[in-house]
Amino acid sequence: METQVPPREKCESADVDEARVRETQEHLIDGLTATRLAWTFKALSDPTRVRIISALSHHEMCVYDLAAALGMSQSAVSHQLRTLREMRLVRFRKEGRHVYYTLDDAHIHDLFHQGLEHLNHD
Amino acid sequence: METQVPPREKCESADVDEARVRETQEHLIDGLTATRLAWTFKALSDPTRVRIISALSHHEMCVYDLAAALGMSQSAVSHQLRTLREMRLVRFRKEGRHVYYTLDDAHIHDLFHQGLEHLNHD
DNA sequence: GTAATATGTGAGCACTTGTTCAAGTGTTGC
């Protein structure tokens, strides 16, 4: 049995319509939050970036090895890493000629895995 | 078969490099999974869609009210709802002239809120 | 110093995305 929301009359009955709209607006997240939230999800909305996150979720890696593991060009990987850097999803440290990347914090790991679980549930 | 010389034997110690790459590849999610996961996140990567999800997370709404609550044109909302439909994030039922939309399942709600918490933690 | 290695970056291009405008369904009421 469904939730006991009384079936609405019409859209024309202004009070019901307006009440629903007004109540929704009160709980609605604001534009800035929506934009920032969308931005976060966008960081994970590309297969290449998802695979990079997947690789880095095990241990830090340098660009060269990352490119080898993913079977991609260094340039393409570097471009995506730049994006991930700007989105604060990854951190890096330099060691001689190498630059080692890691996930910035555990949150990313969590979101990544929550998404995976979501997939497996379907 | 041709001798596939891997284009790397530098990175100083070749064995560590290869072991790291090979181990990473074993744990790496496959291309299809990465694509599907990216696809899921992409559904949530637009501010308008995030706001629609936010609105629908409280109760089902028809397109007209949704447009009113978000302050957008019906057409723009309808286009995004189409995307959300194709991505299986929302469900709809028709009732006369109205089309009522709801979130498809609780997973979406969870991802949405996990993302929100992630924002608040920064 | 030069050369090789490891990574970064800008330009260019094909492709995708989100919006608006206009026209299209389908349902209701007269």
Add this chain to the structure above:
DNA sequence: GCAACACTTGAACAAGTGCTCACATATTAC
């Protein structure tokens, strides 16, 4: 029948994305 309403859809366009290519750094080895 017809008109109003609720919603969908197609075309068009600006804006954004991700790749390749070529060049620019920076570090190390010689």
